[in-house]
Amino acid sequence: MSDIGAHAQTLTNRGSLDALMLRVGGARVVMLGAASHGTHDHHHWRAEITRRLVAEHGFSFVAVEGDWPDCDRVDASVRGNGQDPRAVLGAFERWPTWMWANEEVLDFCEWLRWWNGEHRVGFHGLDVYSLWESLRAIVDHLGRHDPTAVPAALAALRTPEGYAGRVVPDACEPEVVSLLAYLRRHAVEHAAERGRTEFAAWQNADIVPGAERYYRTLLAGERSWELRETHMADTLDRLLDHYGPGSRAVVWAHNSHVGDSLATDADLVSLGRLARRRHGADAVVLVGFGSHRGEVLAAPSWGAVAQVMTVPPARAGSVEDLLHRAAPERALFVFPQVDQPRWLTDVHDHRRIGVICDPGAPDYVAGRLGEWYDAFCWFNHTTPVHTLTRELERHPSGV
Incomplete structure (x- = not known):
């Protein structure tokens, strides 16, 4: 796998994202994933990419894996109406609050409010829970x-x-x-x-x-996953129609939603797969995120208090293990669209961490990375997201 390093662009600042901006080109939808909901590095770089997409490429709105009513209040805030972003994000109540009520998202929303002094870029929720x-x-x-x-x-x-x-x-x-x-x-x-x-x-x-x-x-x-993915895809399409011809969307969601499920061994549909099917592969760019080890903010069970957990080194032979051994500490990979190397076309395990994390029982799904995503952001060692609340309290879920 010596060719892994040859495809890597070391991530140091926003200028390191030039290759991804070229890959985006005229795409109408760019989906930015995350291997967990509680990792600082994933949230931070997702926001850095989005700043460039908004400021340089005229993207119309950000749509996130969040509830519409909560995100609608954020939308009003970033447009300069109502409370400031800190107050609005700090009022998020649905568990897991740390998923969006964190300093990393706040930093982006404050920037977007400033940007919207002369523009009108929206912030919306795609999810079905509310x-x-x-x-x-x-x-x-x-x-x-x-x-x-x-x-x-x-x-x-x-x-x-x-x-x-x-x-x-x-x-x-x-x-x-x-x-x-x-x-x-x-x-x-x-x-x-x-x-x-x-x-x-x-x-x-x-x-x-x-x-x-x-x-x-x-x-x-019964299986409810497909209902949720379809609802999010329908909401995304409705937003694109609402913003009008030429509108462009940035989506923030977990890798499980962003990645094209057709590239995996899981018998599931995904938001990324639906977007490629509805809009065409050339109009959609899917960006995955991954890490080898570090810390993450997550909960030991559904509805429990979140805590900083240690993410153990990735499984041998997994995507994360391959990149740990051959890639820079932080790197961007923009995949070639033809003649991909074997590390992108072979089947490898890929780790995912949800809001619930059991370090002793990691969750992996197998697939072909080069079909799964169009690009990949890599962080060898990660740190946890910074919650807006001093204490993370229990809050009943919607289920």
């Missing part, structure tokens, strides 16, 4: 703009609280569908008058049936 938050946002929106429609929204909220009641029952489905249709129609009719707020209401309405299907499937013990 069933109840979206319903409440709909009621608030209608209360301000169309009070006569509030009873229909309240009818959709008539669900018992509690674990089983986290899913909209069958009896509520007609009200939810009716509300969705109304808000879609209302968004179209009033787009010119209140474009941003009407679109946000439409998106919250679309989340409700999507989240309902997701949670119902999850609680039934």
Whole structure:
């Protein structure tokens, strides 16, 4: 694997990203991954890449693996409305809060607020989890703009609280569908008058049936992954349509979403795969991230308090092990589109760390790196993300 070093561009500053900017070219969607949600280096360099995409290539918005209502408040903040980014990010409550409420994301959002003094670059959430938050946002929106429609929204909220009641029952489905249709129609009719707020209401309405299907499937013990990926892909497409012809998107999400699942041995669809299928491979650039060892902020179980954990050295023969032995300490790889070397075409294990981390039972998935991504950011040793809260408290999840 001696050719690994020959393909590496040492990462030192934003100028080190020139090869990636050339690879982006006229692509409409650039997806930036992360091997974990709690790694400083991945968050920091994802933001550095995005600054260049926004400032030099005119990208229209950043869409993240986060809830629409929370990210909509960030969007208002970076556009210069409402509270400053620190206050808005610090108010994130859904576990895991550290995923977006961290100093690295704050630093980017403060820069974006400054940039938006002369521009209008958005910040949006793609995820499907915010069933109840979206319903409440709909009621608030209608209360301000169309009070006569509030009873229909309240009818959709008539669900018992509690674990089983986290899913909209069958009896509520007609009200939810009716509300969705109304808000879609209302968004179209009033787009010119209140474009941003009407679109946000439409998106919250679309989340409700999507989240309902997701949670119902999850609680039934069935596969819910594809529902989530499809919802995020649909939201991304809706945002591109909303921003208009020529709009361009930067996506921040875990490698599991960003990578093209067709290159792996996992029988799953992914956001990256759907984007390539819908927009064409030439219009989509997928960037993975990886590390060999270090520390990460994660939790030992779902809903538990986060803690700094040690990431052990990667498994022998894995992508991370190969790069540890042959690449610089920090490097960018922009993959050749033809005649790829064997280390990109052979099947290797690739490590992923979620919000839950068990250092004794690492999670790997096998695949061909050169098909998985178009480029790769490498950090041999990493440090944990810096949370905005002094103490990380327990918070019940949406499931």
